[in-house]
Amino acid sequence: MSSYLGNLASFDYKINEWEVFHSKLTQFIKLNKISDDSQSAVLLTHLSDDSYRLIRNLVHPKKLEACSYTELVEVLNQHFTPKRSTFADRAKFYEASRSDGESIEEWAARLRGLAVYCDFGAELDTLLRDRFVLGFRAGPERDKLFECDSKTLTFGQALEVAQKTACARQARVVVKEEPVFRVGEQRKAGHGQAQAKPSRSEDRSRVMQRCSVCGLRSHSADKCRFRNLKCRSCGGGHLVKMCKNKSNVHNIGAQSEGCAQDPLAGRDCRECDLFNMRFPN
Incomplete structure (x- = not known):
């Protein structure tokens, strides 16, 4: 039984993302206070067979046993980290908009992910806010955000405004969908009692049809005196x-x-x- 704290699954480059695994590996090493000499062994023992063969080929002619943890991580970073274009990443960011069925929280999280490689620096919050607001389709959320002051509004505040507006809109929809029953009072000879108000279609039917008993239009034949x-x-x-x-x-x-x-x-x-x-x- 393993004496390590936590659980670290093996890395398979055909299935898993190296950047995610590397981050989890770093936390695993930190949690268990693994020494520098043992860190490379922990990495190599948490690789699938295909991944192990891949890193062996990448360090050739050097032997894996002779490589330090830092060297192994550097080799894998170079292999799995694609060459990026800042302009290409920014183009994806600026062109992003909220998708149909996407929640406000999901839209904000996706936008943050698109900004990771854009290298916005100190302008990150402002650009996130602008793209977040402009990414909404026409509707109550966008209208409410457009009323805010761009000089003071932050990305976090914009997210909060959109969430509150969406909640209010959903509450109004629920109220409108509640059934409404109207009861009209109708007094008859000898007693008075509340009866359901006839619908417009019923009223129209009474006006159009003539009683076959007396000829009037104010009632049906089965109710004729x-x-x-x-x-x-x-x-x-x-x-x-x-x-x-x-x-x-x-x-x-x-x-x-x-x-x-x-x-x-x-x-x-x-x-x-x-x-x-x-x-x-």
Whole structure:
């Protein structure tokens, strides 16, 4: 069982990144207080077979056992660290923008990574802030950032402003998506009770359709007060004026008579008055 503190996985150059492994190796050596004489052995014993053969070829004709830790690291740095162009790295930085679905935190972290090899020096924070703000697409976050004073705004403050604006926007979206129920009060004869307010489509349907019992548009046939009457012409459940078996001329003349025989309508039958046609004597 290993007596070392922590865990250091083997380095395979076909899979792993040398720069990341080197950083972890440095921390591992520091944590376990490994002596200078043993550091090269720790490095070589944490290489995969392919990586071991690679470094052996890189130091040839010198033997691996004769190389110090510093020499081995230098050889690997030269081999795995690509030659970089500052202008190329800066071009990637300046052209960067926030991707769809990328969180604000991810956008800020990616931007920091792009600036690693740009050699911005003392201007790093200002350039990070500018690219961070300008990388947003049109929206609440960008509008809010544009209101800030560029003379005093730092990269950290810009990140905080964008995060707060995004949280506020998401909160408003949640509120809008909450269902709203409206209840209208409708009093009926004999009692009053709250009923659900009819939708516009239902109101429109009532206006468009005429009751087949009395002919009005204010209700449906199943709710008509005259639905239990018997037509004098055909015996059906409707007023005489709505009977399809009667001629139009006969129906007009029979309006008042049909309603007069309705025991439910009474003298003040508003529905019938609307449809009756009265002729001068």
